[in-house]
Amino acid sequence: MQTQQYDSLYLFINGQWLSAGDRETSAVINPANGTTLGRLPLATNADLDQALITAGESFPVWRNTVPDDRARIMKKAAALMRERAEHIATLMTLEEGKPLSESRDEVQRAADYFEWFAEEARRIDGRVVPANRPGVQQLVKRQAIGPVAAFTPWNFPAITPARKLSAALAAGCSVILKPGEESPATALALARCLDEAGLPKGVLQIVFGVPDKVSSKLITSPIIRKVAFTGSVPVGRLLSERAAAGVKPISLELGGHGPVLVFEDADIEEAATNGAANRFRGTGQICISSTRFLVQRNAYERFVQRFVEATENLVIGDGMEPGTQVGPLANERQLEKMAALVEDAVTQGATVLTGGKRINRSGFFFEPTVLANVPMSARIMHEEPFGPIAIMRPFDTIKDGLEEANRLPYALSAYAFTSSARTALDVGDGLEAGMIGINQYRIIATELPFGGMKESGHGSEGGREGIAPYLTNKFISQI
Incomplete structure (x- = not known):
C-alpha cells in the first residue's frame, strides 16, 4: 500500500x-x-x-x-x-x-x-x-x-x-x-x-x-x-x-545517557520546564537527550514537582496533528524495551511519578515517564533508555554530582544549570562529555563539532x- x-x-x-x-x-x-x-x-x-x-x-x-x-x-x-x-x-x-x-x-x-x-x-x-x-x-x-x-x-x-x-x-x-x-x-x-x-x-x-x-x-x-x-x-x-x-x-x-546537573542556585522553574521538553522531544529517541536529572538536594522536591507537571502537560499524538509535542516510538521493539526498563526499575524499588505504560491506542505510543528512587542496580541506571523515560536523583556536593554524571562509559552530552560562574567553570571542566550545555539544552549548531568521548x-x-x-x-x- x-x-x-x-x-x-x-x-x-x-x-x-x-x-x-x-x-x-x-x-x-x-x-x-x-x-x-x-x-x-x-x-x-x-x-x-x-x-x-x-x-x-x-x-x-x-x-x-x-x-x-x-x-x-x-x-x-x-x-x-x-x-x-x-x-x-x-x-x-x-x-x-x-x-x-x-x-x-x-x-x-x-x-x-x-x-x-x-x-x-x-x-x-x-x-x-x-x-x-x-x-x-x-x-x-x-x-x-x-x-x-x-x-x-x-x-x-x-x-x-x-x-x-x-x-x-x-x-x-x-x-x-x-x-x-x-x-x-x-x-x-x-x-x-x-x-x-x-x-x-x-x-x-x-x-x-x-x-x-x-x-x-x-x-x-x-x-x-x-x-x-x-x-x-x-x-x-x-x-x-x-x-x-x-x-x-x-x-x-x-549512544549516550545524558546527565543534567541542577544546582540549588539555578533557575529551577526554567531548568525543569525546559528539561521535560528536551527529554521528551523526539519521544526521547535522541542520543544527546537529557536522561538522568541529578538535582542538588535542597532543590530536588521543587524541581521534580515542576518537571512532572510539565511532563503531564505535554500533548501526545500523531506527529501530523497540529500541536503534537510527543509522537510515537519508532517501532514495536522500542515499546517492548520501555516496558521492560520500567518494570525492572519498579521491581527493584523505583517510584513511577507519572506515566510508565503503553498508551491504549493504535501505533507505538508510550507515556512520557518520570522515575524516582531508582536503585543503582536497575538496568536503566546503566543502559541508554532511548525512549520517553526520565530519571530523578538527588546529590549533595559538586563532587557527588560529577561522580554520578561521569560514572557511565557513555560520554556524548551533558548539561548543567547554575547561576554561579565558578560552578559553571568547574562543571564545564569536570564533566566527561563531548558536548556540554550550561544553562541550556539546545547545544547543536552547524558550525560546532558534534561527537562524544569514551564509549x-x-x-x-x-x-x-x-x-x-x-x-x-x-x-x-x-x-
Whole structure:
C-alpha cells in the first residue's frame, strides 16, 4: 500500500533509481497508526557489488572536481531541500513519527550542513614547510581519503545523513550511504536533491538491506577507504572490528545517557520546564537527550514537582496533528524495551511519578515517564533508555554530582544549570562529555563539532572539525 503523501522507494546506484522489481522488500510502517506506507527494496549482493564498483570509479572524477564546482552543486542541493522542505518533513513525520514542526526544523538544519561544508570545500588547504636543505621544497597537502561507507539510523533521517554526506562530498569523497530502513524516504529525498543539483552520477549511492550483511560487504571491500557510523555502542564495536581488519579509519557517534546537573542556585522553574521538553522531544529517541536529572538536594522536591507537571502537560499524538509535542516510538521493539526498563526499575524499588505504560491506542505510543528512587542496580541506571523515560536523583556536593554524571562509559552530552560562574567553570571542566550545555539544552549548531568521548565514540561531525576525517595528509618533498 502506498499513501498519497509518501514517496515511492528505491535504491540509488550508479545514478539510477532502482525499484523493487524481483528484489526482496521490507515494509515501512507509520509508527503513529501501524499502517504500511510502502515497500522498501533491499539490495542484492549484485547491487552492492555495483555500488562499490561505481563508488570506486567515480571517486577520482569527484576528487578532481575543483572546490568551487563542488561547492556550487552542494549549495544548489541545499536550496532544493529548502524548496521541498514541507514535503520532506511530511515524509519524515510519516515514517519516523516525530511532530511535523520538529521535522521541518530538521530539514532546514540538514540544508544548513550542505551550505556550511560547501564553504569548507574552498578551505581545504595545506602548507609549505621550510626545508633544512637548500634547493628542497616541502609541501603538505590534504586530499580526499577515498570512497566512504556511511551508516545512519532511523531517528534523525535527514540531519544524520546530511552531516556525513556534506562533509564527505565537500572533501571530494564518493559515498555509499545505508540509512535506517525504518525511515528511508527522507534520505532518498536528500539524494534526489543532490542528483538534480548536478552531482555527477555515481558519486552517491543509497542502499538498503539487512544491516549486518550490508555493513560486512561494504566495510571489507578494498574499495572502501573510510567508514562513518551513527548508532548503538554494540554495533559500533562490531563495525570498528571490521574496519580495523582492513586498517580503515572509522568515525563513530554512538549512544549516550545524558546527565543534567541542577544546582540549588539555578533557575529551577526554567531548568525543569525546559528539561521535560528536551527529554521528551523526539519521544526521547535522541542520543544527546537529557536522561538522568541529578538535582542538588535542597532543590530536588521543587524541581521534580515542576518537571512532572510539565511532563503531564505535554500533548501526545500523531506527529501530523497540529500541536503534537510527543509522537510515537519508532517501532514495536522500542515499546517492548520501555516496558521492560520500567518494570525492572519498579521491581527493584523505583517510584513511577507519572506515566510508565503503553498508551491504549493504535501505533507505538508510550507515556512520557518520570522515575524516582531508582536503585543503582536497575538496568536503566546503566543502559541508554532511548525512549520517553526520565530519571530523578538527588546529590549533595559538586563532587557527588560529577561522580554520578561521569560514572557511565557513555560520554556524548551533558548539561548543567547554575547561576554561579565558578560552578559553571568547574562543571564545564569536570564533566566527561563531548558536548556540554550550561544553562541550556539546545547545544547543536552547524558550525560546532558534534561527537562524544569514551564509549560514545570518536571523531567529530560538523564545524571545521567535521571535514578532517574525510581527508588524508600527503607530504611531498621535491628537489
